Amino acid sequence: MKRYHVFALNFMLVGVLAALLVCAQRFLDGYSIQILNLVAINILLALSLNLIYGFTGMFSLGHAGFMAIGAYVCAILILSPDQKAMLFLLEPAYPWIESAHAPFVVAVFAGGLAAAAMAAVVGFPLLRLGDDYLGIATLGFAEIVRVVANNVPRITNGALGFKGIPAYANLWWNYGWCLLALVLIVRILRSNTGRCFKAIRDDEVAARAMGVNVFRLKLLSFSLGAFFAGVGGGLLASLLTTIDPKMFLFVLTFNVLMIVVMGGLGSVTGSVIAGAAVTIILEWLRFVEDPITLGSVTLPGIPGMRMVVFSLLLIAVILFRREGLMGTREISWEGIAAWLRQRRKA
Amino acid sequence: MNALVEARSLTMRFGGLVAVSEFSAAIAPGAIVGLIGPNGAGKTTCFNMITGFYRPTQGQVLLDGRDITGLPPHAVCEAGIARTFQNIRLFGNGTALENVLVGMYVRQKSFWWQSALFWPPALREEARQRTRAMELLDAVGLTSVAGEKASSLPYGAQRRLEIARALATAPRFLLLDEPAAGMNPQESQELMEFIRHIRDAFSLTILLIEHDMKVVMGVCEHIYVLDYGVTIAQGPPAAIQSNPKVIEAYLGEEALAYA
Ligand SMILES: Nc1ncnc2c1ncn2[C@@H]1O[C@H](COP(=O)(O)OP(=O)(O)OP(=O)(O)O)[C@@H](O)[C@H]1O
Numbered sequence A: 001m002k003r004y005h006v007f008a009l010n011f012m013l014v015g016v017l018a019a020l021l022v023c024a025q026r027f028l029d030g031y032s033i034q035i036l037n038l039v040a041i042n043i044l045l046a047l048s049l050n051l052i053y054g055f056t057g058m059f060s061l062g063h064a065g066f067m068a069i070g071a072y073v074c075a076i077l078i079l080s081p082d083q084k085a086m087l088f089l090l091e092p093a094y095p096w097i098e099s100a101h102a103p104f105v106v107a108v109f110a111g112g113l114a115a116a117a118m119a120a121v122v123g124f125p126l127l128r129l130g131d132d133y134l135g136i137a138t139l140g141f142a143e144i145v146r147v148v149a150n151n152v153p154r155i156t157n158g159a160l161g162f163k164g165i166p167a168y169a170n171l172w173w174n175y176g177w178c179l180l181a182l183v184l185i186v187r188i189l190r191s192n193t194g195r196c197f198k199a200i201r202d203d204e205v206a207a208r209a210m211g212v213n214v215f216r217l218k219l220l221s222f223s224l225g226a227f228f229a230g231v232g233g234g235l236l237a238s239l240l241t242t243i244d245p246k247m248f249l250f251v252l253t254f255n256v257l258m259i260v261v262m263g264g265l266g267s268v269t270g271s272v273i274a275g276a277a278v279t280i281i282l283e284w285l286r287f288v289e290d291p292i293t294l295g296s297v298t299l300p301g302i303p304g305m306r307m308v309v310f311s312l313l314l315i316a317v318i319l320f321r322r323e324g325l326m327g328t329r330e331i332s333w334e335g336i337a338a339w340l341r342q343r344r345k346a
Numbered sequence B: 001m002n003a004l005v006e007a008r009s010l011t012m013r014f015g016g017l018v019a020v021s022e023f024s025a026a027i028a029p030g031a032i033v034g035l036i037g038p039n040g041a042g043k044t045t046c047f048n049m050i051t052g053f054y055r056p057t058q059g060q061v062l063l064d065g066r067d068i069t070g071l072p073p074h075a076v077c078e079a080g081i082a083r084t085f086q087n088i089r090l091f092g093n094g095t096a097l098e099n100v101l102v103g104m105y106v107r108q109k110s111f112w113w114q115s116a117l118f119w120p121p122a123l124r125e126e127a128r129q130r131t132r133a134m135e136l137l138d139a140v141g142l143t144s145v146a147g148e149k150a151s152s153l154p155y156g157a158q159r160r161l162e163i164a165r166a167l168a169t170a171p172r173f174l175l176l177d178e179p180a181a182g183m184n185p186q187e188s189q190e191l192m193e194f195i196r197h198i199r200d201a202f203s204l205t206i207l208l209i210e211h212d213m214k215v216v217m218g219v220c221e222h223i224y225v226l227d228y229g230v231t232i233a234q235g236p237p238a239a240i241q242s243n244p245k246v247i248e249a250y251l252g253e254e255a256l257a258y259a
């Protein structure tokens, strides 16, 4: 298969996606569109965590922290100075916070950059730790971000958070960023740098012996993942229009982790499929939280029930299909072409 | 002739255990040198000190007159020293080709974002790396399995792949830790030819650890013998074979085992 064939097919795929989005916007109700938006953001988040955990083998539980940073930076930049003057009730914002303003693209990008910068700073000491310690330390990091957000009211408006964040994050922005992340991550993974990420995951000692500067590449992968986590956080802030520190609890990281594990650690395709499937299933499962009437008996709705159901599902996946949906396999045009050729021969 | 690699009284202590004591060696460019000794003598520890995995308790390693003691492993590799492992360590999920390509990373000029953004010189470099990697696979006779997962290859092929991956880092000095382990006599014979061949084809200097005496005596020009971390003898194969200390410490042990 020639390179331009692949390029043309990808181009067509993007066209089809765009057409679908146009249709969605015209024919679907607000609720369904909201779910489609969440699908894009969750895919983006899953890809970013998969880069860190699935491809480079760094067990990081700090995603909620990076998302929080991206969300706050983006929200502060897209809220107008007037809005901010009204929002900061506890204490007035610092003048530079109040006056900061930027277009949405810039704000999302800045959110990603801030998260990446933070990742570089915390990664410097943390990435020298062994795997289990890294998980615990990054978990602690995310918690620290939340506590700080609670306690710098002149920047974050404390526990109240922000309301009325402009809802710029429509289908186009969300799928645009998601596509950008997908293309960049796939490009990196297919380059020799990406091969080295996987080498570090497979055998760190051998990678070092082969001249791979393991620490530097880990820092790179960690920061890149954090960048897209920050982007996802920024998009989410604008999609939901409100943020506060409680939103960035560990559950948020857990949700993303669940998608990555279900899709397959080390599979981009898996993250895309699971990102869409998990988001939709989670929404669909909301019915288990409603009161249920069985004949004459009425069971009261139990909030949080869907997470229980979902966790059971996750356990089932891990028990019966340890490697997730895709393992480390990918679906590619080359793969499909090879498969078709084989079918024709048979 | 000046030594390419020089070890100066390398000593490694683990707590109370002296794994290697005052190991000194001067290896001339182009030489094939052996490092032998009974199990636990400290051979692999010597490799780990030379390649930066262990920081010697005492002593220096010089490459071409430059002191490389204490450099991290990746910097040692960049300086021109490559190694293989006693218990094969391949990147199991990658294909044979990908394993070799990882070895080329240390010599890569373009940055990570350049190839991600379709920067033409970076793409050309990747194409060159691929060609070179295929040449290296050809040199070790693995062209036909280039696309196979490394962990699925038979044992002998994995050993050869590890050598190809080490060659990909463009080393001047190559360390082989028991390359003939698990090979039958026929394969060991081929291995000897192969080691000489790569020495010439890639203008290498080679230090190898080996238990198979046929291989060591057949291919090495100079041999160091360790026993309990102490260098008990060194010299050309013929002298080593007849050295009473060596016979007692090492060959005697084997002779007993075969008796
Ligand atoms: N990291 C370490 N910590 C503690 N002791 C070690 C370490 N590495 C090696 N040793 C000890 O040093 C001694 C020499 O080990 P080494 O692996 O160098 O032996 P070797 O000559 O390669 O043996 P073999 O032929 O079995 O491979 C052994 O007693 C070993 O237990």
Ligand SMILES: [Mg+2]
Pocket (backbone or CB within 6 Å): B043, B044, B045, B086
């Ligand atoms: Mg050993």
